Amino acid sequence: xxxxxxxxxxKEYNQNELSVMAxxxxxxxxxxxxFLSIMGTSGSGKSTMLNILGCLDSPTSGxxxxxxxxxxxxxxxxxxxxxxxxxxxxxxxxxxxxKLSSLENVELPMVYAGVPKKIRQERAIAALERVGLGKRxxxxxxxxxxxxxxxxxxxxxxxxxxxxLMADEPTGNLDSRSTVEIMEIFQGLNDxxxxxxxxxxxxxxxxxxxRIALFKDGHIIKDEPVENRTLAGGGSI
Amino acid sequence: MNFGECAKSAFRNVFSxxxxxxxxxxGIIIGISSVIAIVSIGNGSQAAIxxxxxxxxxxxxxxxxxxxxxIETRDLLTMEDYDMLKEIEGVSYVNPTYSGQSTYIKxxxxxxxxSASVSGVTADAKYIDNPTMLYGRYISQNDxxxxxxxxxxxxxxxxxVFGRCDEAVIGEKIKLKTWKGTGKYTVIGIMENTNASxxxxxxxxxxxxxxxxxSTAMRLYNNKNxxxxxxxxxxLDQTDSMKERIVAALEEFHGNEDKYYIxxxxxxxxxxxxxxxxxxxxxxxxxxxxxxxGGIGVMNIMMVTVTExxxxxxxxxxxxxxxKDIKIQFMTExxxxxxxxxxxxxxxxxxxxxxxxxxxxxxxxxxxxxVAMAVGISTGxxxxxxxxxxxxxxxxxxxxxxxxx
Numbered sequence: 001x002x003x004x005x006x007x008x009x010x011k012e013y014n015q016n017e018l019s020v021m022a023x024x025x026x027x028x029x030x031x032x033x034x035f036l037s038i039m040g041t042s043g044s045g046k047s048t049m050l051n052i053l054g055c056l057d058s059p060t061s062g063x064x065x066x067x068x069x070x071x072x073x074x075x076x077x078x079x080x081x082x083x084x085x086x087x088x089x090x091x092x093x094x095x096x097x098x099k100l101s102s103l104e105n106v107e108l109p110m111v112y113a114g115v116p117k118k119i120r121q122e123r124a125i126a127a128l129e130r131v132g133l134g135k136r137x138x139x140x141x142x143x144x145x146x147x148x149x150x151x152x153x154x155x156x157x158x159x160x161x162x163x164x165l166m167a168d169e170p171t172g173n174l175d176s177r178s179t180v181e182i183m184e185i186f187q188g189l190n191d192x193x194x195x196x197x198x199x200x201x202x203x204x205x206x207x208x209x210x211r212i213a214l215f216k217d218g219h220i221i222k223d224e225p226v227e228n229r230t231l232a233g234g235g236s237i
Numbered sequence: 238m239n240f241g242e243c244a245k246s247a248f249r250n251v252f253s254x255x256x257x258x259x260x261x262x263x264g265i266i267i268g269i270s271s272v273i274a275i276v277s278i279g280n281g282s283q284a285a286i287x288x289x290x291x292x293x294x295x296x297x298x299x300x301x302x303x304x305x306x307x308i309e310t311r312d313l314l315t316m317e318d319y320d321m322l323k324e325i326e327g328v329s330y331v332n333p334t335y336s337g338q339s340t341y342i343k344x345x346x347x348x349x350x351x352s353a354s355v356s357g358v359t360a361d362a363k364y365i366d367n368p369t370m371l372y373g374r375y376i377s378q379n380d381x382x383x384x385x386x387x388x389x390x391x392x393x394x395x396x397x398v399f400g401r402c403d404e405a406v407i408g409e410k411i412k413l414k415t416w417k418g419t420g421k422y423t424v425i426g427i428m429e430n431t432n433a434s435x436x437x438x439x440x441x442x443x444x445x446x447x448x449x450x451x452s453t454a455m456r457l458y459n460n461k462n463x464x465x466x467x468x469x470x471x472x473l474d475q476t477d478s479m480k481e482r483i484v485a486a487l488e489e490f491h492g493n494e495d496k497y498y499i500x501x502x503x504x505x506x507x508x509x510x511x512x513x514x515x516x517x518x519x520x521x522x523x524x525x526x527x528x529x530x531g532g533i534g535v536m537n538i539m540m541v542t543v544t545e546x547x548x549x550x551x552x553x554x555x556x557x558x559x560x561k562d563i564k565i566q567f568m569t570e571x572x573x574x575x576x577x578x579x580x581x582x583x584x585x586x587x588x589x590x591x592x593x594x595x596x597x598x599x600x601x602x603x604x605x606x607x608v609a610m611a612v613g614i615s616t617g618x619x620x621x622x623x624x625x626x627x628x629x630x631x632x633x634x635x636x637x638x639x640x641x642x
Contacts (some may be wrong), residue, residue: 056555056635059400077559084557095552095639099253107558111242 001032002065003195004053007071009062010145011218022048022100022120023059024218030164030197035190037206038199047168048201049215054087054166055079067163084112088157092169096141096148096156102128103137106156106229113160127155131185147178154185156195165189167198183208184232208232247569250542251577256572261538264531265578265618266585269611271524273586276610277601278593279517284602286509290538297365298480300487301334303464303498312496314463316488317361321490322466327479328362329471333451334464342445343412345400350414353445355392357454365467373407373426376450380425384452388422390432398445402427417459422449435451476501528614531578532622539571539626550630551638564631571623572616579615583608587638 009024030036040046052055052064055071058079064072071082077078083089085087096105106124128134131151150170157165167186171179187208190196198209206212207227207230214222229236251258302308314333322331335357337470341350342608360378362368371392380387388411395402398411410421430446455461470479480499487497543550590601 051636054555058640077561078552080557080559083555088557091555095548095555097549097552099249108553112553112557112559112562114239124598160557 003030003032003034003067005029005063005065007063007065009052009059009064010061011045011052017137018235021218024053026220028213028223030195030218032195033190035186035196035208035210036198037209037212038197038211038215039201039203039206041201042213045218046199046201046215050166050168050197053197054089055082069106084109085160086163088160088162088165090150090153090157090165090167090170092172094141094146094153094173096149096152098141101138101140102133102144102152103156105141105152106159109160123159124155127159128152130158130179131155145178146174147179150174150178150182151185154189158189163195165194165196167196169200169203170198170231171200179205180232183230185217187232195197204230240316243565244573247566247573251570251573255537257496261535261574262531262578262581264527264534265575265615266531266582268524268528268531268584269529269579269582269615271415271529272521272614273583273603273607273611274589274593274601275517275520275524276607277587277590277599277603278599279513279630280602280604280607281508281590281594281599283513283584285599286513287506297502298468298470298476298483299334299465299500299502300468300483301498301500305498308496309493311491312493315461316455318463318464318487318490319466321486322468322483325486327475327481327482328468330364330469331618332359332365332467333357334467335451335454336464337415337454339416340447341414342394342447343397343414344397351445353413353447354414354446355449355454355457357449357451359451361469362448362467365469369429369573371427371429372404373400373424374446375426375428380450381452384456385450386453387425387450388450389426389428390424391428391462393430394445394447395424395427408494413457415458417457420453420457422447452599466478472562476503499624528618532618535571535574535618536622536625538574539567539623540629542570543567543630546630547633547638547641550633551635551641554633554635555639560631563633564627567627568620568628570621571627572619575615575619575622582615583611586611611628 006026006028009023009026009028010021013020013022026049035191038046043156045085052059055066055074056079058074059072062072062208063070066082067086071079074082089095098110100108103121103124105128107120110120110123125134125137128137131154133148133151133155136144136148136152141152142151150173154165165186170186174182183205186196186198190210196209199203200206200218207228210229211223211225213220240398300314302312302314319331319333322328329563337355339359340353342353342357343350358376359368359381360376363375368389373389375389376387379385390398390411392402394411395406398407399409406424410426411424413420413422428448439494468483470476472479480501484497486497521560553563553566587601587603587642590603594601
């Protein structure tokens with residue numbers, strides 16, 4: 001089943017009467033259960049792509065169908081709702097709230113979704129256990145390692161059971177061991193049916209995914225399945 | 238996001254920087270506490286003044302010689318005026334105002350004397366001054382007619398002279414000494430201390446008060462001239478016309494003009510109250526400016542907070558917070574800041590009023606209206622001065638906000 005589709009999508013930035021076409025006529029389709037990586041050099045338009053896919057930004061023109069709805073035309077409030085219910089974000093710099101514990105950070109999306117406190121806690125604990133942090137519920141971000149912080153962020157992204165997980169350079173701030181750990185979690189989630197779109201500029205990391213879309217100057221110049229996929233559990237296919 | 242979550246998170250943020258929170262609240266605290274202190278003291282003095290006049294006799298008219306014009310012998314008020322005034326239609330009771338000068342009373346220790354406030358009355362005084370009798374009886378018409386040597390004293394006098402205040406004091410004698418001579422009077426009644434005499438207003442202690450039949454007092458002081466009269470009229474709605482009628486009668490009786498001054502107690506209460514309310518209004522205005530400055534301080538700090546927490550706002554938005562959620566969050570923080578400032582101001586204001594009241598001899602009165610006003614104004618300031626920063630936070634672009642370092 002098709003989960004998202006982009007049709008003739010354009011994003012233009014106007015700065016000082018100088019217009020920059022960040023994304024130019026993008027057509028892309030992602031099926032349910034895919035694990036796609038978006039690659040490209042800086043300035044290739046990959047971050048803009050992820051912002052639009054993650055409903056943080058709206059395209060200048062074109063259509064973006066997510067779960068059957070054209071969200072390209074959505075207003076701020078509707079986009080917030082989509083971000084809350086259908087999208088889970090994982091960022092390079094984790095973006096956890098420093099004053100809140102792991103549990104509270106993971107609860108936050110459910111707070112905005114209006115989930116009652118008791119259910120919220122149960123689900124947050126379950127999500128943290130799933131990423132292996134069942135014993136770190138009360139810890140604050142500064143009491144955790146980088147890999148652990150990113151796992152809290154993944155738990156937060158998953159807790160509202162989104163249709164798709166968006167990851168922006170999720171391993172950019174991590175050492176190689178943590179990188180493998182995070183990829184193992186992603187692969188596990190994907191095996192369980194979670195659709196993941198990940199932006200990265202590291203070919204090694206992209207090798208963990210199933211499909212790579214290569215961006216250059218606002219265009220997709222290559223879009224093909226991954227051969228010799230790396231498995232975080234060890235070995236490759 | 239429900240209100241409980243919002244308030245909890247707001248409290249957490251407000252308390253995470255205690256010093257800043259305290260300094261921000263200070264303007265509100267100062268403003269609210271001064272308003273509360275002033276209003277409570279104002280209400281307290283108003284209540285005290287009204288009570289004073291109540292014990293003095295509400296609705297009574299006070300006649301006195303006008304001090305602005307030269308007084309001749311024929312203008313002086315005597316008991317003849319009293320007899321004349323009593324006969325005026327519409328007058329229910331008349332009591333002459335007659336107080337003795339430099340009078341001393343012998344205390345328990347025979348070597349000691351103390352200055353006492355002595356006044357002469359007619360039997361009507363009990364309807365005008367409303368004394369509360371603790372023991373015995375008040376001055377009767379017979380005492381006035383027969384010029385008996387009897388006295389009604391207040392409980393302070395009983396304690397000072399006899400060392401006790403009970404039934405047994407009735408029938409005992411007090412000794413008064415003036416520059417004209419001395420006199421011994423049998424105590425026929427003890428009345429409760431009242432605030433009625435003006436000189437007690439600013440002291441904690443009630444003076445020794447002795448009340449004699451007017452005829453007896455005149456003999457003691459060898460002086461037949463009265464200070465004036467207190468008059469109770471039948472119909473309070475006729476106050477103005479009665480004032481004219483009484484003054485006209487006195488002027489006709491003495492054959493003079495513009496020598497008498499007549500005032501009703503409600504007029505005095507009104508004029509004092511209006512002065513008080515102007516003072517209260519003026520100081521409240523100054524306090525209001527302090528609240529305005531406090532509010533601007535809150536707005537300033539909220540602006541800084543929004544900038545500092547740009548990234549947090551971006552994170553919250555990225556996980557689904559709506560503009561409205563962000564706006565409510567910052568509004569709540571502003572209202573908590575000012576609301577807590579308001580409550581602290583309320584407590585400090587009451588304490589301040591009690592301290593001032595203690596030294597000024599006024600019991601501050603804290604009205605429900607003043608409390609509601611303190612809470613209302615402080616919350617209102619939070620809302621008014623919180624809107625702009627909260628809107629700024631709500632309108633931040635999530636992508637820009639997430640990039641903020």
